[in-house]
Each structure stands twice: as structure tokens, then as C-alpha cells.
Amino acid sequence: VKTEDLIAKLSAESVPVAVLPPAVHRLARWAAWSAPAVVLFVLAAGPRADLMRQLASRPFLLSLGAIVGLMTASAYAALTSTVPNDERSPTSRFVPIVVLATWGGVLLAKLAGNEGVLTGLRSDSGHMACALQISLMALVPAVILLREARAGASVEPGRTGVLVIMAAASAGAVGAALICPIDQSAHQLLWHFLPVVSLAACGPAAGHRWLGRFDRA
């Protein structure tokens, strides 16, 4: 195809386009659709018995705040990464990593302070149910956020995919925190933190599969 012909073809196809709303609006829309899905799952699975007491406890609130922070930062970064040039902003690039590292770091530090990392991890009896719940609760938020991300145009689909899945998995982890009564750091690290990281590791594949808008151009 000659470039001149391509220009003629593209300009002939020119129709008014709906401009993409700002990332904050899309984030709010995602939260509005995802939160009810997670809440319904928590109610169906049964919230932890001491939830009301925990909601007044500072360590629990801090931990929950870290996960909510990770969810929000990842989702916002995922959405900004679908606008060319915005994906380079430091907020989009580094905040999710810092929050993720803080959450994992605090859990490791608590584990090291209590019983030692290896001893603590070895003493964990295995709770696959939490990882499964996180994955299931992440499904609806992941689908909605992927849809929101697809509306944009990611220049780095792999990174956007990681951020989308991390945000969705964090939404699942928020739900799991409201269900799971086990507060030990080893459990939190192995069955709440690691599933979020593991799911996020699938992000590049998801991103290239569903967000490669330019590849489809």
C-alpha cells in the first residue's frame, strides 16, 4: 500500500469519535461495577465472624488499606497506560510497585519479627481456599477492567495486562481479607500476597492477547 493511498483511505474513514473519558472517571466506573460483585461473593461465602471487631483494629485496617491502595493504584495505572504518553508518568509507573513492595515487605518483617521467616512459612498448614477465593473474586473486576482498558490504546499491552490483573487480584484479596479469619503473617504472605503476585504474572499474556490494539491496527 502506498502511504498516499493509506492517508486517503484513513481520512475517508474519518468519523466523529467519542473521546476517551479521563482515567479517574473510568476508574470510578470500574469500582462501581466491581465492588458489588466482590461484596456479593463475601456475603455468599460468609464474612469472618469477628469482622466488626477487626474493622476497629488498627493492624487490620492498615493491612486492608494496603490492599485497597494496591488495587486502586494498579487500576489507575492500568487505565492511564492505555493513553499514549500518559503511561510514562511516574505515578503510573512506580506507585503500584511501591505499594506492592510495602505490603509484602510489612508481611515479611512481621513474620521475621515473630517466628522467623522459614519457621513461619514451614508451620503454615496450607489454605488453598484463600487463593481460590481470590482468583474467583478477581474474575468480574478483571473482565470489567480489561474492557475499560480495551477502550483505550495501550502502547505497552504486556505492562497494562500486569496492572489490570494485579488490580483485579487485589480486589479479590480485599474480599478474602473480609472472609478469611487467619491473621498470621505466614498465611497472609503465602495465600493472599503470593496469589496476587502469581496472578499478575499472567498479565503479559493477557495484555498481548486482549490489549494489543496497535497490533490489530
Place this chain on the structure above:
Amino acid sequence: MRDAQDGRGDAYADLLVLLTAVSRRYVLSRLGRAPWVEDVVQETLLSVHVARHTYDRHRPFAPWFYAILKSRLIDAVRRERRTAGREIAGQGLPEPSSTESTVGDEIDVEAIRRALASLPERHRQVIHGLKYRDESVRDVAGRLGLSEAAVKVTAHRGYRMLKRLLGGR
């Protein structure tokens, strides 16, 4: 770009002509006269087209455009490196066997043709497109209704079969 977002084709055409010149200059300054400069320019125009709704009309246009241009350039360079690496490492058609009829260092075209004819149809179609019709991976993928990755994998397997059929070299 604001006019283009509003659907004004003439303004959009003017913009694309301007972006073509800017892209070509930018790519030439970084790649020199590579044979695929025009591919990058056209991919950039297509990317601008599919992403034009993401441009925020209250912000400067240049950073938005250059982010797209750079990403298309990087993708193209990566793609070319992969292709070049594969072609040098193993995608060249194998040399003819010494037991087959050859004249000096010439390739035994007839042997290759026979070997190609004995390949499964899909492999034959892919190799024929890439090597005989000189089509790009994208063109072959579009014509046969396959993904680009599937075309590359099929071609790679086809080359290996050919290599075995032509004496294992």
C-alpha cells in the same frame, strides 16, 4: 487533531500528511535508510488512527504523537531483529544434498520443489507465500486466516521438514 476527532476528513488528511513527513524524518534519523522505514511510517499512521479517540484535546499533541511513533519504531526494530535472527540462524532453505543432481554450487530447485510438494498443505501454503510469492508474514496470515504467530511456527516446522527431506543438513 481536534478537527479530526470531530470527523472533518480534510483536516484529518492534512494532519496525516504532516505526520507522515514528521514520522519519516524521525525514523530516518534513527534507522538510516532501512528498507522498512515506510512500514514504520504507515504503522504509525494506522496507530494514530485507531488511537485518535485517546488524545485529550486540552493537552499538547506532540507528546501523545511521539509516544505512538516511538512505540511503533521500537516494535518494528524488535520485529526486524527477530526476523533477521531467525533467517540467519535457520530459515534459509537447506543446501541440496551432494547425492542429488546439482551443477556446481547451484541449488537443486527440482529437489526442493518435490520436497515442498510432499509437505502438508498448510505448511506448503505458508512457505510458498513467504518464499515464492515474497509475501510478508502479515500478508500470509491475512490470506490464510491465521495469526502471525501461527504462520511463523508453521513456517519453522515446514523448514525443518524440508531440511529432513533434503538430506538432513
